[in-house]
Amino acid sequence: MTTDDATILIVDDEPPIRRLLRATLGAHDYRTVEAATGAEALSALRHHRPDLVLLDLGLPDIDGQELIGRIRAISPVPIVVLSSRGEEAAKVAALDAGADDYVTKPFGAEELMARLRAALRHRLQQQGAERTFASGDLGIDLVRRIVKRDGEDIRLSPKEYDILEQLAIHAGKVLTHRHLLREVWRDESVDPQYLRVYVRQLRQKVEADPATPRHVLTEPGVGYRLV
The missing domain is CATH 1.10.10.10 (Winged helix-like DNA-binding domain superfamily/Winged helix DNA-binding domain)
Structure with a gap:
């Protein structure tokens, strides 16, 4: 896997946000899988084995922090959280729970792409034990x-x-x-x-x-x- 041929799992319960992310990621040649709930996200993680999870914390069925813990229990996949401005405590909790990074809403496409590339590179470096x-x-x-x-x-x-x-x-x-x-x-x-x-x-x-x-x-x- 390289950072240019990755599959991104989009986890967000708002269809307009998923459409925006799907279009943005597709324009940069990423493949996408979508989930509207935490349960769907866990199922997609098992069946599609994405290279990165882009996660909104406000899901209807599972608290975002809890979902990060569940994902970490079964996979080292990079997790980039979508958060709102002023949510420093939520960002810290998400990172301490195992998320790799966060992007603050509203976000620009270039900032999002940079954060995703950094998270994917970090995982590749860990796999290659780069020193x-x-x-x-x-x-x-x-x-x-x-x-x-x-x-x-x-x-x-x-x-x-x-x-x-x-x-x-x-x-x-x-x-x-x-x-x-x-x-x-x-x-x-x-x-x-x-x-x-x-x-x-x-x-x-x-x-x-x-x-x-x-x-x-x-x-x-x-x-x-x-x-």
Whole structure:
């Protein structure tokens, strides 16, 4: 499977939204399968084995967060959530439940396509156990724990590196504060302010202009993403 020949399962109970998504995805050569309920989504997941699930959380039969958990129990398929503006708590809960990313309504076609491609690439990288990351002037060797900017080695503290490593392993995916605290500090109860301090220090080292970061981006109220 490549990101250009993927099948997308659209899960939304509103026919106009499904039609819009079907047309948008079809214009970019994606195949689509549709479901109007959580039960239909689980059936389609078993019978069609889609490469990605595009999920609206407001379904009539199964709570969206619960559906993410059910999907994760049977499949590692990428899940991109459709959410409304101002739903930071719902976004965080969806990501912590196992979603890979979210797109906020109303959304533009290019933003949607970029998020879907990133989620599909992330799954391919996981399958291939890719251990290097490169984007623009930033390069990360996860085997040798080497970080370079413009070809020059960067010295990071252990915590700074651990944060960057998590972001690189999940490049393109939003990582919540809770995820990073759990993986880096091994303790979700740590004050997130510590994380913000280390991310600020990390940006001073990996960004050409820390005030306008190009690599480590903040998802307000949610977490961070490595582009």
